[in-house]
Amino acid sequence: MEILSKILEARDNRAALREQISKKGNISVSLSLNIAGYPKSDTITEAFFITIINEFERTLLANLITINKSECTIITDADGNFYIAPVSSNTDSKIVKQVCEKFEETHKAGRIIDADVTTSANKSESSGKAKHCIVCKTNAAVDCMRNRNHSIEEVREAAWLLMTDHIKTDKEQKLTNSISSFALKSIIYEISLTPKPGLVDFNDDGIHTDMNYYTFVNSTSIIIPYLNRLALLGTKHIDTSHTDILTEIREIGIEAEKDMFIETSGVNTQKGVIFLLGLAVYASSHIINRYGYFDIRMVSELISSICCDMVKTEMTNNTDSQTHGQKCYNKYGNKFGGARAEAESGLKTAIDYGYSILDNSGFNILKSSNRSEMNKLFTSTLLNIMANNNDSNILYRSDIKTLEEFKTIASDTLNAINNGVNINEAMNSINSFCSKNRISAGGAADLLSVSIFLYLCKLQYSKIS
Ligand SMILES: [Zn+2]
Numbered sequence: 366m367e368i369l370s371k372i373l374e375a376r377d378n379r380a381a382l383r384e385q386i387s388k389k390g391n392i393s394v395s396l397s398l399n400i401a402g403y404p405k406s407d408t409i410t411e412a413f414f415i416t417i418i419n420e421f422e423r424t425l426l427a428n429l430i431t432i433n434k435s436e437c438t439i440i441t442d443a444d445g446n447f448y449i450a451p452v453s454s455n456t457d458s459k460i461v462k463q464v465c466e467k468f469e470e471t472h473k474a475g476r477i478i479d480a481d482v483t484t485s486a487n488k489s490e491s492s493g494k495a496k497h498c499i500v501c502k503t504n505a506a507v508d509c510m511r512n513r514n515h516s517i518e519e520v521r522e523a524a525w526l527l528m529t530d531h532i533k534t535d536k537e538q539k540l541t542n543s544i545s546s547f548a549l550k551s552i553i554y555e556i557s558l559t560p561k562p563g564l565v566d567f568n569d570d571g572i573h574t575d576m577n578y579y580t581f582v583n584s585t586s587i588i589i590p591y592l593n594r595l596a597l598l599g600t601k602h603i604d605t606s607h608t609d610i611l612t613e614i615r616e617i618g619i620e621a622e623k624d625m626f627i628e629t630s631g632v633n634t635q636k637g638v639i640f641l642l643g644l645a646v647y648a649s650s651h652i653i654n655r656y657g658y659f660d661i662r663m664v665s666e667l668i669s670s671i672c673c674d675m676v677k678t679e680m681t682n683n684t685d686s687q688t689h690g691q692k693c694y695n696k697y698g699n700k701f702g703g704a705r706a707e708a709e710s711g712l713k714t715a716i717d718y719g720y721s722i723l724d725n726s727g728f729n730i731l732k733s734s735n736r737s738e739m740n741k742l743f744t745s746t747l748l749n750i751m752a753n754n755n756d757s758n759i760l761y762r763s764d765i766k767t768l769e770e771f772k773t774i775a776s777d778t779l780n781a782i783n784n785g786v787n788i789n790e791a792m793n794s795i796n797s798f799c800s801k802n803r804i805s806a807g808g809a810a811d812l813l814s815v816s817i818f819l820y821l822c823k824l825q826y827s828k829i830s
Contacts, residue, residue, distance in 0.1 A: 563799030599650025719816025
């Protein structure tokens with residue numbers, strides 16, 4: 366009885382809020398959840414209700430119905446979660462009701478959402494449309510209720526299932542969007558970084574004759590939807606074995622590569638990035654979604670286990686279409702396994718020589734757009750990767766001696782920049798070394814993108830201790 370009187374009191378309070386708004390001559394819109402039994406709210410309903418409010422406000426705005434946010438009220442009481450706001454646009458209450466009805470009808474969890482409209486004369490703008498029962502999904506909800514077709518427990522279970530599913534989907538979509546934006550940023554940061562010895566940058570094409578800055582912009586725009594799919598895939602898998610995941614990741618990667626080659630008329634701009642960043646995107650998304658935070662060690666271990674034995678299994682096959690990495694591995698051995706070895710190691714080079722430089726800098730690239738600081742940080746990171754990576758792009762076009770010389774020059778260039786030498790001036794000798802030997806450290810550029818991506822994830826999703 367006490368509960369019932371509390372619920373009635375809550376309903377009176379809601380009626381008073383509606384009346385207040387109509388007294389000012391305004392229409393009001395309100396949201397509540399159709400929850401059977403008691404209690405009518407908990408942490409799930411709270412989380413669900415917040416996502417619903419955001420979606421509802423977006424729908425109103427998209428229909429040119431504006432609300433006065435400063436006079437909006439959100440409460441949780443004995444009758445559950447409640448939201449009410451005055452409509453500030455001059456919209457007919459019947460039109461507002463139609464929008465609310467459509468919102469309920471088209472929403473996946475619409476059967477437990479009540480979006481109501483009260484006119485400026487304090488009358489409920491009712492629709493008279495019956496909602497389907499949440500349990501059997503066929504009968505009208507009122508009929509099932511009247512005939513007691515289902516127990517309260519059954520009805521509540523169905524409602525909580527709808528809510529948790531919606532919260533989960535919403536969370537996965539938000540994470541996917543955020544991870545994809547980091548992937549895009551990390552690629553654009555890398556291709557825009559100028560100067561880059563031997564590589565395509567904003568000002569020149571390095572040693573390349575078949576690609577330029579715009580070729581990279583074009584192929585980036587083509588591969589991003591696939592990285593988005595990998596981010597989403599990362600949120601979906603829970604129990605699948607790692608081998609199955611690799612096959613699924615590969616299928617998306619193969620499609621991305623195919624489209625990249627169509628876009629660039631056969632030029633390989635980003636095969637390495639599709640593979641390594643693709644794995645980083647999948648693994649980061651999976652770890653953040655599963656544990657609620659980003660952990661570089663966990664991401665590394667996941668990639669390593671997904672790509673377990675990849676070098677042994679895939680590098681020794683003698684097909685005609687071997688990659689640069691495969692050819693180098695067959696010629697020079699274990700230390701030169703290219704992107705596959707990097708993947709199998711759990712992105713060790715990217716993490717140890719790229720990500721760690723960014724992380725140690727403490728520079729918040731999420732919050733900054735300072736051109737000279739970011740340029741200097743990314744240049745140092747790239748040079749440090751170059752100084753330590755056995756780049757199969759270089760090895761394929763030259764030999765071990767040239768690769769080692771390149772690594773030493775990269776290290777010297779980094780030292781010069783750290784000692785205050787101007788970046789353009791410091792780059793002179795490494796630039797001419799690349800031109801003279803016709804080499805380009807494409808692998809290092811890929812690892813820079815991967816490093817930036819991982820650092821962005823760390824900045825956004827670190828565990829709050
Ligand atoms: Zn039913």
